Amino acid sequence: MSDLPLVLIGGWGVPVEAVATVARRWPGRVMTVSVHDYAEAHGPEAWVRQLLSRAPVSAVWAGWSLGGQLAMLAAQIAPARVAGVWTVCSSPRFLARPDWPGMPLEEFAQFRVGVAANPARAWKRFLLLQIRGDEYEAEGREAWQPWLKKGPAWPRETLLAGLDWLGDLDRRAAWRNCQVPHSHWFGDQDPLVDPALVRTGSVANARLAAGMAHWPFGAHADALAVSLRQFGQTLEMTGENLEAP
16 A cells, blocks of 8 residues: 555553554554653654654654654644654643633643652553543553553653643644644543543544544554554555544
């Protein structure tokens, strides 16, 4: 099918391999990147520019959670180099405002304090939170075990810097004015990114994955892999802006 390369970006605190199954149907080259790679980058824009300098031209960019925010930022910084963006459980703004659903500021601040005090314990709780309410929660808990046993792959300072990105990023206007084709998936059981963003039309070209919480694993990842491949096929066939498949 596709000669388009794919750039896949993971989420906060989790190696990209934990979500690599969403790209397993992609027939072309896949470049996988964890959010905490290029830790020397000072801020999201510097990080994205570093990745753009290494990434193939005219690639499809896909990302999960914070990785999706960074993929959309790449489309804003260098739209000529990004063929399209496809995200899972990503929001243009992670934190809540009076006019925007998201994680309450106090809850986020408490989590950051927890990461600073005991990164491994806070990180483990965060991973388990990602599957809370999922229709396959028991299977998700089992699937997380290899990662939980390893513990966080990055030091406290790196994890805290990534949280600062989550707290600071507010790209709502950029998402509304995105110049490249884009498609966004949200879990209708997600405890971290409010599915109301889809129901209220706050994010364009978006749809809900039934029964999914925040982490795309198992059957959810299988279905999303099909969606990502279809997204790439549509880009090749039309070369035009598209709605969510």
